[in-house]
Amino acid sequence: MPRDTAEAGAGMKGITFPAWHGKHYVTLAELLVRLGSFGLDLTWRVEFDEIVDPRCVEIERRSADAGMDTLTLLSLTTPFLQLVDAEARGTADDRVMVVLTEVDSSLWDVRAVDERVLSELRRHYPEAMDL
Numbered sequence: 480m481p482r483d484t485a486e487a488g489a490g491m492k493g494i495t496f497p498a499w500h501g502k503h504y505v506t507l508a509e510l511l512v513r514l515g516s517f518g519l520d521l522t523w524r525v526e527f528d529e530i531v532d533p534r535c536v537e538i539e540r541r542s543a544d545a546g547m548d549t550l551t552l553l554s555l556t557t558p559f560l561q562l563v564d565a566e567a568r569g570t571a572d573d574r575v576m577v578v579l580t581e582v583d584s585s586l587w588d589v590r591a592v593d594e595r596v597l598s599e600l601r602r603h604y605p606e607a608m609d610l
Contacts, residue, residue, distance in 0.1 A: 491578070493590035493610035494597050498581065505587060505604070507567060508556040510579055511549060513603055514569075517596050521569030521576055522546035528564035535565075546570065 498505050511518055524542040527535045538555050541547045547555075552567070562581040569577040577596060580588040588610060591597055601607045 491575075491590040491592050492594060492597060493578075493588060494600060494604075494607040495586055495588045495610050496600075496604040496607035498585050498587050500604075504559075504561055504584075506556060506560055507562060507565070507579065507581065508553055508560065510587065510589070510600075511553050511556070513600055514549075514577065514596060515599065517591075517593060518549050518569060518577065521549055521571055523549065523552045523567055523569050525552070525565060525567045527562070531563050532560055534560055535562075 496505075514521075522545070524546045525538050526542075527539060530536060534555055538547075538552070541551065541555070549569070561584060563584045565581045567579040568575050569579075574592075576592050578588075578590040580590075582588060589597065589600055590610070597607075
């Protein structure tokens, strides 16, 4: 997914892990919940390379201008929504704080400015590797 990650990568560290754990797919909604309080005050913009569900159109529409809050994004991604090549950027004060990139419905790449976010995700997804 060719996105401009240079500005998002400044000061960020990242991890990558499989989107599938046996028969369980790690959804965007699950990752939003795992962000905990860190993610609550973020504003989200989401882009899709492949629209796989009608909800994707609504998510892109709502995130096009000013973005949407975490609870709105969470409500649009539940129940189960499997993504294919999508990126969600969470910002605060016009600074990208976290980037969740779903790669080909098989991997999640997560970049964050706060190492505690990555540590929490490593705890839930122990096969995670540094980017």
